[in-house]
Amino acid sequence: MHAATLQCGMPFNPDYLESTDTALDARLSAIDIAAYSKTRNHLNGRVTQLSPYITHGFISIPELFDRLPELNLADKLAFEFGWREFFHHVWSREGDSILSDMRPGLPGVRYADQLPDDIREGRTGLVPIDRAVHQLYATGYLHNHARMWLASYVVHLRKVHWRVGADWMYAHLLDGDLASNHLSWQWVAATFSSKPYLFNAENVARYAPADWHCAGSVLDTSYEQLDQIARSDQTITFSSSLLGMAEPELLSKPPALPAVKIARADRVRLVHPWMLIDESFEGLRIGVIHPPFHARFRWSARRWRFVLQRMTAITDTLFVGDLDQLKDMLSEIPHVESIATLNPGYQALLPILCTQLADTPRHFANPAKTCRSFSAFWSQCGGNDQQRGWHQ
Numbered sequence: 001m002h003a004a005t006l007q008c009g010m011p012f013n014p015d016y017l018e019s020t021d022t023a024l025d026a027r028l029s030a031i032d033i034a035a036y037s038k039t040r041n042h043l044n045g046r047v048t049q050l051s052p053y054i055t056h057g058f059i060s061i062p063e064l065f066d067r068l069p070e071l072n073l074a075d076k077l078a079f080e081f082g083w084r085e086f087f088h089h090v091w092s093r094e095g096d097s098i099l100s101d102m103r104p105g106l107p108g109v110r111y112a113d114q115l116p117d118d119i120r121e122g123r124t125g126l127v128p129i130d131r132a133v134h135q136l137y138a139t140g141y142l143h144n145h146a147r148m149w150l151a152s153y154v155v156h157l158r159k160v161h162w163r164v165g166a167d168w169m170y171a172h173l174l175d176g177d178l179a180s181n182h183l184s185w186q187w188v189a190a191t192f193s194s195k196p197y198l199f200n201a202e203n204v205a206r207y208a209p210a211d212w213h214c215a216g217s218v219l220d221t222s223y224e225q226l227d228q229i230a231r232s233d234q235t236i237t238f239s240s241s242l243l244g245m246a247e248p249e250l251l252s253k254p255p256a257l258p259a260v261k262i263a264r265a266d267r268v269r270l271v272h273p274w275m276l277i278d279e280s281f282e283g284l285r286i287g288v289i290h291p292p293f294h295a296r297f298r299w300s301a302r303r304w305r306f307v308l309q310r311m312t313a314i315t316d317t318l319f320v321g322d323l324d325q326l327k328d329m330l331s332e333i334p335h336v337e338s339i340a341t342l343n344p345g346y347q348a349l350l351p352i353l354c355t356q357l358a359d360t361p362r363h364f365a366n367p368a369k370t371c372r373s374f375s376a377f378w379s380q381c382g383g384n385d386q387q388r389g390w391h392q
């Protein structure tokens with residue numbers, strides 16, 4: 001396949017959407033650790049685009065360290081893997097409360113509970129915002145900077161509650177991860193950090209290609225000015241005559257799948273959407289989808305395809321239904337195994353169904369007490385925090 005160029009100007013390789021080990025291997029062999037360190041902040045820098053594979057458990061962070069033996073803690077890539085494990089550390093200690101304010105946000109600011117249509121349709125008139133929305137819908141992927149710009153704009157300039165924006169972005173990302181996504185939105189909103197994350201036209205010009213730039217727009221201003229806006233009830237709106245892009249449909253359950261009869265087996269492996277690793281297993285592999293989770297957190301059709309294509313390829317059969325219903329079916333089976341996940345619903349039911357539940361693989365320690373900041377976490381992992389400034 002040839003690399004295609006999206007309307008938004010980002011080079012984009014359609015192989016990316018493949019939920020196969022071949023596509024993952026291509027991503028791995030393209031990694032250049034030194035170039036990553038130098039360019040990762042740029043929209044067309046040498047980022048890995050590994051996130052959908054990591055989120056869905058095709059490969060874990062410890063396996064990535066095995067596959068990249070030259071990677072060490074001083075490398076920015078190791079540091080970013082650390083961020084992922086930090087967010088999961090917080091999730092494992094705080095549970096569902098990561099979905100609410102981790103600390104009080106900016107005092108006195110009121111936020112809306114709906115995402116305005118001009119943002120949802122990518123027609124705000126602000127180029128980096130509209131390009132980010134279009135790219136999100138067209139590919140299910142966004143560079144970290146584009147995610148931060150979008151989140152900052154939604155929360156601080158349009159005064160939409162971070163949770164509304166986080167749920168929306170999560171639903172469209174192929175890598176949507178409740179910890180990395182919702183805690184990052186909170187970090188931007190200042191409910192998981194000490195100050196709001198803000199960006200201006202100069203920041204966009206530094207990190208994005210020319211067709212994302214927004215000189216002369218409302219973003220072409222100082223950080224002091226943006227900070228004042230963020231801390232007030234002021235909302236920035238635009239009258240834009242641009243044609244937008246319809247938001248892709250979100251589905252609370254997978255497209256219809258045939259009913260399943262579970263064959264007799266002595267050994268069963270339950271494969272959920274966050275453990276899509278292709279491992280040999282002597283016994284019956286059942287792919288499981290637990291609809292109560294997905295009614296709460298909907299996914300785009302693109303993400304369902306990504307997950308189901310892989311799940312179908314690596315299992316013998318699929319079960320789509322309340323996992324509670326599997327209790328009786330599995331009760332006579334001596335060995336039922338899976339890998340733990342923190343995703344609500346799955347998290348509570350897997351320990352009841354399984355005779356053997358492996359921990360979610362981690363490379364870095366999971367301190368017993370919640371680290372409230374990345375630097376506290378990182379210093380416990382043996383890293384130094386000279387590489388802070390993740391966001392700039």
Ligand SMILES: Cc1cc2nc3c(=O)[nH]c(=O)nc-3n(C[C@H](O)[C@H](O)[C@H](O)COP(=O)(O)OP(=O)(O)OC[C@H]3O[C@@H](n4cnc5c(N)ncnc54)[C@H](O)[C@@H]3O)c2cc1C
Nearest residue numbers: 047048049050051080083084144147175176177180181184
């Ligand atoms: C508002 C917002 C929402 C986000 N939502 C998600 C999400 O739902 N799922 C998700 O995996 N990441 C999320 N991130 C973090 C980060 O943007 C993505 O992990 C990264 O852009 C994925 O692209 P990549 O694989 O090319 O990253 P690379 O830069 O190549 O990094 C390699 C891997 O390191 C990890 N990583 C890198 N940066 C971060 C980071 N800042 N925080 C946590 N892990 C990181 C990811 O696993 C990533 O795949 C979010 C960030 C922001 C600001």
